[in-house]
Amino acid sequence: MSAARVAICGAGFGGLAAARAFGERLSRLPPVGEVLLIDKENYHLFQPLLYQVATAGLSGPDIAIPIRSILRRYPQITVRMDRIIGFDLEKQNVMLESSSVGYDYLVLSLGAVTSYFGRANWDQYAAGLKTLSDAHQIRGQLLLAFEQAERTEDPVRREELLTVVVIGGGPTGVELAGAIADLTRHVLRRDFRHIDPTKARILLIEAGPRLLAQFPEKLGRIAEYRLKALGVEVRLSSPVQDLGNRSVILAAETVRSANILWSAGIIPHPLTATLPAPRDRSGRLLVLPDLSLPGYPNAFAIGDMVSIPGVPAIAPAAMQMGRHVASLITGELSAGVIPPEKRPVFRYRDKGMMATIGRSTAVVWIGKAAFNGLAAWLAWLAIHLVFLIGFRNKVIVLFQWTWSYLTYGRGARIILRSEAARSPTRHKASTSSSADG
């Protein structure tokens, strides 16, 4: 009998944790299985630091690690860069753009994408932050807005350019608003002659009554207080009524802004809806306690595309699910198939949640403990460095952080043409493909 094939779809936190666990376990077994990891990108993205790429603190390659180099030492693992277009769970096939591959076990870890709640065109007006390309676009848009404000003679236009609106008061929105405040208050402070970047208006807009809804209320209040101290205008209980070109319409006011950023919602990857499996209201898969899909004992789903009561949509949960599934499947490969109801049940071990607010504070919530301030910030730094993959990346990120902290500088303050080209607020001058000056 030839070795069984496990197909892992997606190399985010869940898929990559599964692949590494397979690699470790399979290397200690006779050749019972081989793993194929499929992703449309050639890199694993460390999403928790994505907001720092968007605000010019880190370069893309600092947090994007080639999947092949991470998994190079596991001979049982093959990596394939390809786009997944569908699944046939009956025939046990994954359809790829260039061909299709069969599997014996399937691990679905497709993650989530930005959701605009089904509102047409909102994606044209507000930039999401889920991919490296998103982060580069936001970076280009923000930096270009200051350049344009510096050269415009029109005061109305200048105010629009110097207004940043972040929609969504969860961890991403809070971290983004804090980092943008640091950028305008410190980094860009002395660089312009006609505008004062420290006067830039930054709004954080949240539909609910407080920030960081998933955290204890006290931490939400602290985040609000700290952001206000950085000069961010926090609007609570302010659902967005509509978005337009450079405008955010709230019940109480309309804000004109050339920089509208969206961190208000995510939904499971679109392919999730094509699977023959039950889903919750937000479209996430309802899996059995072993993480397999009902009726398909050889197909598992993990991470942000799955709904399990009490398990948050964060990286540690996805990684735990990935390791659970890898352990379960390798067990079956060596000892024989077990029916889903007799398999080990996935149990989430709460490792806490955290968010930074600007350059020297953070909020941390671990089990019963909630803390904030400098200690929380240092804990945030340490944990993100530990979990960032690759020694080279750790060293560079640590150096960039130290440098930024000491000098108020940012290492990646560059506007690339391809970034600006995607921006809805772009200025023709900067996206022309002809070379000059």
Next chain:
Amino acid sequence: MSAARVAICGAGFGGLAAARAFGERLSRLPPVGEVLLIDKENYHLFQPLLYQVATAGLSGPDIAIPIRSILRRYPQITVRMDRIIGFDLEKQNVMLESSSVGYDYLVLSLGAVTSYFGRANWDQYAAGLKTLSDAHQIRGQLLLAFEQAERTEDPVRREELLTVVVIGGGPTGVELAGAIADLTRHVLRRDFRHIDPTKARILLIEAGPRLLAQFPEKLGRIAEYRLKALGVEVRLSSPVQDLGNRSVILAAETVRSANILWSAGIIPHPLTATLPAPRDRSGRLLVLPDLSLPGYPNAFAIGDMVSIPGVPAIAPAAMQMGRHVASLITGELSAGVIPPEKRPVFRYRDKGMMATIGRSTAVVWIGKAAFNGLAAWLAWLAIHLVFLIGFRNKVIVLFQWTWSYLTYGRGARIILRSEAARSPTRHKASTSSSADG
């Protein structure tokens, strides 16, 4: 009397050296002049290391430094990010896309762009390497070719994907071919399952009888020998007859390749031809000995857009010209106007030329001394670190080099969507804007 305005057009090596020299000199004078530096990018690009971005050794931001932060400490200097569309030397105006600005003195430092010798469509088939966007495109294209080769079943297509052709045997072509050889021989060696990257074919094609035509013949021969030792096929006296989609047509053979890179020629920036000034056969401006344009004593041109016998088109020459012009103009601002024929004459001080060949050798030519090998390579590293602007950038580049040398790794092995999108050899799977896997 208000302060005179000096407009510097372009923040490459020449324009930036001029701006810094103005900043230093003007800060020691009464307020006699102000400087406006105009560039279409917000960063100064350290072009000598561009080939390392193209081959995934460095990130873009490692060698792209924000112009505003370099010049922040000079209050007399204003930076403007804008696109220059023309000049009116009679009315003393620079026309920008968003407006126009007057000047009392003009410093033209627009640099050069890739030249395909006027052959239509060749830019579609062969990627040039003059801008950061070029480097990102080449990086995406090269890395994607290996991914595509790994998944294709078609042996002809695979061979096309695993063939890299570098056209032009000057310093850029030699450095690029050597770095690509390192990438395929070492970095990617163990990362694939279906292809062997060490078997990739790399060709360096040169129309003339030897490599590095500007260097002494001995160094050209050494570069050829070293490249061959790295597995590069060097074709001398092989002018390109024609380029097509994935094909390079030489007199003796046609090479099929999905990765055609162009480093065979540059021409002065297109706006050079709009100036009312004499030019040489290659379109470069013929300036007076003080670097001013004949008939326009307040307009100067420096760097790669200028033709001066015995002065090579390299960074040190452009920087020397920039400082010469800054000194001359500040002198006039404080002591009064001098006619061009009585002004100090620009004299080039030869600082030598150098090129690396792969990971531990280089060729260096300084005055009468020509040397190569490890000592030349170390000299190359040291000089490039010294001239790279910014302490942060020096530290990061030094770390990346050390890391790459010790581990055979490359820090920026990522394929960005926007990169691949420009590639003529792109695969649909990788440029789709919808998210998956």
